Amino acid sequence: MLTPRRCGRINSVDIKVAPIVIILLLAMVLMAAKSTIPIIILLFSLLLHEIGHSLMAQALGLRVKEIVITPLGGMASIEGLSNRPIDEAKVAACGPLINLVIAGICALIDSDLAYLVMLINLGLGLGNLFPVFPLDGGRIIRGFFSAATNPVDAINSVGKISNYLCLVLLLFGYRFDFLIFALAISVYCVVVQKKELFMQVLANGRSPSLSLSQTISKTFRYFRDGDRYHTPPPPDPHRKEPNETSGSLEDFGGTLEEYFENKK
């Protein structure tokens, strides 16, 4: 009942839905439950959100295996995204972007249904941009961190941001009486983030070595300086090679380390 079944195909991507979603939906329609229309709008908005991720991934030349809708949400399976950090950020941004565009269009229409569609899409768009891994906001930040540092420190640093925000969520949950919900979300985020960190440590054969502030400052410098930061400067034509020196420090054109290395 939980194994997703193929329900259609959009732009060469299989759309799969867990049977439990359809059964629950049919039951709601038969009982004429009040929340039927909001749930249908939510499911379609989720599907469009995932289609947003898929279209961007396809535009970047990546293969999208399938889109799966379950009672816990939607997911687009995209191959080869893990080693393309900036593309991960672009793909992650496109899901919430679709929801925000829909919300924007509905805001211009004067009807109760359009208002409902706007509220649901606004919630989905802004909620997913919350900078917590594995939400899209966390994935966007992970992409930026990973481009400037490495996949291990990127996920480790995003995990630290997620932990702080989950702590804030728990405090709000305690204060405003939604502690169980806040606890479930926090545990889910921590488990997924730790699993991802473990996989990246195994894949890259290294442990995290940067603090959160070091990762942020490296990312800031990377995007401020662009390629200059990572491209070595052109060789100085007047610079003497270590083996050409006369032996005196004043005449030597290299670094101090090279001078003493040459003296050995």
Ligand SMILES: [Zn+2]
């Ligand atoms: Zn998403």
